[in-house]
Amino acid sequence: MSTDSEIIRRSRDTPAAFAELYDRHAAIIHRYASRRIGEAADDIMSETFLVAFERRAAFDENVMDARPWLYAIATTLLKKHRRQEARAWRGLVAGGAAEQADADQDAVNGHDDRLDAAIGIRRLATAIRRMPARDRDALLLYAWGDLDYEGVARALDVPVGTVRSRLNRARRQLRQESGRNAPAQEVEHGHESGRTDTAAQGA
Numbered sequence: 001m002s003t004d005s006e007i008i009r010r011s012r013d014t015p016a017a018f019a020e021l022y023d024r025h026a027a028i029i030h031r032y033a034s035r036r037i038g039e040a041a042d043d044i045m046s047e048t049f050l051v052a053f054e055r056r057a058a059f060d061e062n063v064m065d066a067r068p069w070l071y072a073i074a075t076t077l078l079k080k081h082r083r084q085e086a087r088a089w090r091g092l093v094a095g096g097a098a099e100q101a102d103a104d105q106d107a108v109n110g111h112d113d114r115l116d117a118a119i120g121i122r123r124l125a126t127a128i129r130r131m132p133a134r135d136r137d138a139l140l141l142y143a144w145g146d147l148d149y150e151g152v153a154r155a156l157d158v159p160v161g162t163v164r165s166r167l168n169r170a171r172r173q174l175r176q177e178s179g180r181n182a183p184a185q186e187v188e189h190g191h192e193s194g195r196t197d198t199a200a201q202g203a
Helices: 004-013 015-054 067-094 097-107 112-118 125-130 133-143 149-156 160-178
Strands: none
Touching: 004 015, 015 067, 015 133, 067 133, 067 149, 125 133, 125 160, 133 149, 133 160, 149 160
C-alpha cells in the first residue's frame, strides 16, 4: 500500500492521484469536524482537502502519514467558526449529552493515557468550551483525532513538550470538573512526564 507521502508526491504530476488521499482520510476528517462543529462538518472536510490539494507541493515528503497535516488544516479552518463551535458545545450540554459519555469511554477502552484525555468529553462540554483554544485543540486532536503526542505537535506546529503541557492542563481541568484527583505525575506512553520541559515553558 502506498504511503500518504507517495500519494501526494504522485499527485504533483498526476493531480487525479490525490483522490486516493481523499478516499483514505476524508471520513476521519469529517468525523473530527462533526464532533467539533456539527452540521458544518461537510464544509470543513471539503475545504480541508481543497487547501491540502492546493498546498500539496509544500508537503514534507519525509513524513509518511498525512493525518497531522490534514488535521492542522482542519483545525485552522475551524478557527473561523469559533462561534458556531461554541453553539455546538452548548447544544451538547442542553441536549443532555451525558448519555454519550460512556460511548466516548468505550472508544478508548484499554488505553488509560488516552482515556484521561477523552473521558467525559461530552459530559464535560461546558468545561471544554471554556478552555483556552490552544488547550482544547490539543485535547481534541489527541482524543478524537487519534494522534500521538508527536502527531499533535506536527498538527499544531509546536514542540512535543508544549503538547504535553497543554494536555496536562486540559486533563487537570477535566478531572476537577469530574471530581477525580489528578496524579502527582502525568505518564506518557509508560514514561514519566512530570519533569520540567523547557520546550513547554510558556505553552
